[in-house]
Amino acid sequence: MGPDLLARLSRFAARDQRPGAGDRPHRPELWAFIAHDCERLAEVRIERTALIAVLEGVKELTDASGTTRNFPAGTAMLLPPGWCGSVVNDPGSAGRYRALVLEFPAEMVRRLLRAHGTEGLTQRARPGDWHVTLTPALTDAIHHAADGLTADPPLPAKLAEHRCMEVLLALLEDGVWWLGPVAPTGTADAVRQLLRTRPDTAWTADAVADALNLSTGTLRRRLSGEGCSVRSILVEERVAHARDLLEREGLSVQEAAEACGYANRSHFARRIRTAVGVNPSDLRDR
Template sequence: MVSDLLARLSRFAARDLRPGGGDRPHRPELWSFVAHDRERLADVRIGRTALIMVLEGAKDLTDGSGITRRFSTGTAMLLPPGWCGSVVNDPGDSGRYRALVLEFPAEMVRRLLRAHGTEGLTPRARPRDWHVTLTAALTDAIQHAAAGLTADPPLPPRLADHRCMEVLLAMLEDGVWWLGPVAPTGTADAVRQLLRTQPERPWSAALVAGALNLSAGTLRRRLAEESFSVRRILTEERVAHARDLLEREGLSVQEAAEACGYANRSHFARRIRAAVGVNPSELRGR
């Protein structure tokens, strides 16, 4: 299995193709990490669900628990949004470290979990480690997705997304529940995790507080300490959901508004314009 995996995925990691800084695109990304010298990266924070496959050398992960875990050639890990720690990429005896990284946007993960179970979006204990077993089904799905994301000419976005969803589903079917955030880092993060599972629900501060076993006053105070409010977080999550529905799913403006909890289409349009600078209709099919 390991040799087969390396043979099938190596062509996607022929050279270093790390993404640059700035905002990441609102779509899945495939990129490779190649190094000839041992590298230590401190204070790494994962912003999007990331499946990392070590094709050569080894990777050491050390998170807040202080425990270091090593992932050798032919192994894989799934790091959820919010993971923080240090990383060591070790070329070892081969003299080269290579890894292939497949990143999934939050909305794609949200769609999967809404369709097949939302347990992964609720706060749960961290897994014993971040290891993902490269089953035959998962290996096939990864190769299929990688080929689709690097196709020339490019695949239609919906078809490429479908292939990446197959990767997520293969992991979920194999018990990898930590596809979404697993441990809130504060009250705002906990509220965000709650709201993104049901952005269409008419949330109020009282409803959110009750769901988190807090009083409304305590919730407001804690959010204020983090410079957030329930209204702000709800708007951000609804706008993110709306962008995906309009850009990726091709829903009408009215359908997207209703799916995001806006009964008034004009109100929905104002929220979108304020957030992204364009009308909702301009986002369709981008």
């Protein structure tokens, strides 16, 4: 990234603004990390898709396999949910470390992948590194999103999210396919990744097994060993998708039911009440 592009993003990292402990809200957020002394952070786990642009100094990542990679000023990385490792933020010769972090909630990433395709996401291995090229187009999208997230007075939530979706689209356009979770850690995880991208499909154990190149018997044995089933995972993913559609996108109950694969609205309502304790209409009105 050239000095002009770097300067455009630097104004959003004028002071240290890091997330506190606890759950993140269901919206994209912008953070700035600044350090004047070398920071070493052990056992870091990424919970939400995070795009990190290093503005000064060097970020060093060591993943669970022990592989270490360095990201100097002007470079960026996209860390998916589930990444674990240690981090070093080194001011180096610059005398100051600065980085801009844009976090995306899982619901937003799920909407992107559902709308623009997920072919190959669960079949590919982990990337050799997490490097992202800060092209002018991507930098423009990040700048537009950051400007929206820091606007005073604040932008309407949907408009700010639309700007952040532009960043995800730019990443996907540039071939950054690992926006979703890292490679599955078990059969249940693989099933979740498959079902959450197509929650409206009438999934059966046979269809899931075929998609994962397993026999139905093997699939059921493995899921049983992990304490779940195709049916239970499908219900979980459909409920999560329904909450997103009702709470965030404002769809009607009937529209949400159909998008989640329920032809019967009453059946859909019972599922929601059982899972979250309220009616679908109550979620929509929040």
